[in-house]
Amino acid sequence: MSLNLRIILSATTVLIIFITLTAAALNRAFVESTESALRDNLTSQLYALLAAAEIVDNEILMPSNELDALLGLPSSGVYATITKQTGQVLWQSSSALGTILPPVEVLQSGNKRFNKRSVDTQNYYSFSYGINWITDSSTLALTFTITTDLVSFNKQITEYRTTLWGGLLAMAFLLVISQAAILRWGLTPLRQVGIELSNIEHGRQQQIDQHYPQEIEQFTNNINKLLQQERDQKTRYRNALGDLAHSLKTPLAVIQSGLNSNSETDASAQEQITRMNSIVEYQLQRAATAGTSSSAASLNVKAIIDRMLESLKKVYRDKIITLNIEADENLSFKGDEGDLMELLGNLFDNAYKWANTQITVIAEKKGKKLSLRVIDDGPGMKPEQVETLLQRGKRADQNIAGHGIGLSIVGNIVDAYQGELFIRESASGGAEIEIIL
Template identity: 45%
Template sequence: MVLAIFIAATAVALERAFEDSARSAMHERLFAQLYLIMAATEVNSEGELQMPAQLGEPRLNLPGSGLYARIERTKGEVLWQSVSALGLELPTRSTTALESDRFTHWPPGEEEYFLATLDIEWESEAGSIPLTFRVMEAPDAFHQQMTRYRHSLWGWLGAMAFLLLLALAGALVWGLRPLRTVAGEVRAIESGKQQSLQRDYPKEIRRLTDNINALLHHERAQQLRHKNALADLAHSLKTPLAVLRGLGGSERSPVIDEQIATMDNIVQYQLQRASTAGRSALATPVDVAPLAERLLATLQKVYRDKTVEVEKQLDGDCRFRGDEGDLMELLGNLLDNAWKWAGRKIWLRVEGGDHDSRFTITVEDDGPGIEAERAEQVLARGVRLDEATPGHGIGLPMVRDIVTAYEGTVAIEHSSHGGARIVVRLPQ
C-alpha cells in the first residue's frame, strides 16, 4: 500500500513538473515568435505599418494552423494579423487590460489561447506610435502533448509498480517462509505429531527455534523428574504406613487408626496436588470422549451395588489441551463425588474443541445437593458434608487445585434436577 501510494504521488509530481516545463517552453516559443514579428515589422514615414507577405514561421502563413499573430493600436484597433487568422474570430481585449510580457490563458470564459503580449512605443519618423504585439496559440497541441505524456507516464509507472509489488510480494513470501514453517511445526507439536522443531532454519531465527526446543526439552525433563520423585516419595511413605497399620492388631488404639488414616489422607492429597502439570501452551490435546468412557466404566464397577444411570453429552471432537493425568483426576473426582451422592441419575456434559477458547465440564446429580452457604466450605481439604459417606474429603479440593493450576474457575450451583451442579471452566 505504501509503495502504491508513493508511486501515485510520484506520478502526480512528475506530471505537474512536466506541465510546468511544457508551459515554460510554450512561453519561450511564443515570445521568440513575437520578437521575430517585431523584427519583420516596418513603419513608414507616414506612420503606416508595413509587413512582409511571408513570415519566417510557416504556421503563421497557413490558415487555421493554430498559431496566430496580431498587431494592435491603442483601444484594440487591429493594424495587422497573420494569414493564419484569416476567417477566424479571434478574441479581442483592450491593451489597457494587458500587462507587458504576460503569458496566460486568454480570455477567460471563451475559447482559451496561450498568449504572449508586449506593449511598446514605436519610434518612427512620424513620431512615437503605441503598438501592442500579440502571439496566440490554440491549446490543442499542448493538451495532446500532455495526454501523450500522461498515458506514457502512468503506463510505465503502473507497469513498474506492478513489477515492484510482485517482487515485494515474492520477497515477503520467501522471507517469511521460515516463520510459517515454525508455526506449522508448533501446530504439529501441539497436536502430538512431533516432539520438537526439526527443520534447519536460517541464522536469523535459529536462536529462536533453538530456545523453543530447549524450553520443550527442559519442560519434559522437569515433568519426568517430578513424576519420578513423587513415585519414589509415595513408595517410601506407603511402606511405613502399612507397617503401622499392621502393628498391634485389634488391640491398637482407635486414635492411632485415625492418625494413620489422616496421614494417608495428607500424603495422597499432597501427592496428587504436586503431580498436577498445569496449563501448557504446547500440550498435546487429549480426546475427552474415550477417557470419559473409561472412567464411567470403572466407576460403574466400583459402585456396582448402586444403580445409577448416566446421561452424557460428549462431542467426538471434544479435546482438552492439557495433561491427560490432570483431566483424569479432575473428571474422576467430579464423577466419583456425583456417584456418591446421586439418587438415580447423573448428567455429564463436556464442551470445548481443539480450537475453542474454553473447555467446560458440567456434572449434575439428583442427590441432596449442596447449600449455597456451604459451597465454598466443601472446597476446603478434609471437609465432608456427611461423615457417614466414605471418603477423605479431598475430591473437590483436588478439583479446585487442578482448576487453579489451569487458571480456570469452579462453581457449585443448584441443579434443576434437585442435586448439585458443578461447573468447571478452563481456558484452552
C-alpha cells in the first residue's frame, strides 16, 4: 500500500469517526432543544388555559374561541382536557373530537409532569398540571392537560437530520478531496525521488540530481554517497586486481623467455610457467568484470551481437559459416557493456572454432531475465566433458589454439550476474550453450 493511500485512508477513517460523533452530538442537542421548546410552548398554552377558565356551579366555562384556533379544529394535533380527581373529564377542546388520546394522569395540587405516550402507533407529548380550584362554596381538585401529537415534531427532527447529514457529507467529501490534493502536492518530492531512483536503476543517470526539501535532503544525500562509494569500491577492487595481474605478467614473460633459451630446462617448469601466464590472463579478465549494479546502463543486445559477429567474421574469414540470428531489435540488458562483449566474444569464438557450417544465435526475454543461446553444428561435447571445460586451463582439443579459459571466463561473468549456464547437445549433434542472466 502506498504512503499516499495509507495517509488518505487513515485521515478518512478519522474524519468519518469525527463526523459521526459530531452528527450524533448535534442531533442530540437539536432534539433536546426542540423538545425544550415544545415543553415551553405546552406550558404557555396550559397557563393561558388556566387564565381563561371559569368555574360556575362546579361547571367549567371556556371562551368560545378557546384561546387558540388549533384547539377548536378537530384533529388539529393540539388537544386540551380538564379532569377531576376521580378521572372524570369535565371539559375537552373541540380538537379532541374523534381522536383517541392517551389516558390523562391525575395529579395532586402543585404537581407538574411531562409524558410521552403512544396510542395506535401515534406518539403524543403531554403536559399535566394539578391544581385545587377554590370557589365560593367548595374546592375542586383538577388536572389541566395539554397534549400534542409528535407528527410536526418528528418531521422537524427528520428534516434537520437530512440537512445535517447532507451538509456533513458534503463537507467530508470536500475535505477528502482537499486532503488528497494537499497530499499529492506534499508528497511530490518523494515521487520525484522515486523517478530518479528508477532512472538510476535503469542506467539513465548516475545519482540523484535535483534539490529536495530539507526533510528528505539528508536521505537523498546519503543515497548519493552510497552510490559513489559503491562505484569507488568497485573501481578500487578492479584496479587492485588488475595491477596485481599486470605486475606478475612481466616477470613471468622474462622467466619464460629465459627458459625458452635454455634447451636443458625441465619441461615441467615450462608447463607451470604457461599455466601461471594463463591464470594471470584470467585474473586480468576477472578484474574487468563489473557484474550487476543498480546504476548499470541498459544495453541493446542485438547491436552488440551484430558487432561481435562482424569482428569474428574477419578473424575466421577462411571459414564459411552461415549465421542465423534471432533477436529483437529492442531487446535490452542492464549491465556492463564490457562484460556482455567478453561473454559473447568467448561464446562466439568457441562456436566459430568448432562449427562446421552453421551457427545459430538466439536472444530473448524470459520473464525479467535475458536468455542467450549459441548453437553450432560441430562435434559437440560429451556430458563428462562439461564440468571439465568449465575449469581454467582445460580444453576439449589440445590441437585447437587457445588457453582453455574461455568458458571459465564465461562462467565467472555469469556468476557475477547471478545467472545460470547450461551446456547441452544441440539438435544437429553440436553444442548448445545457454546463458540466463
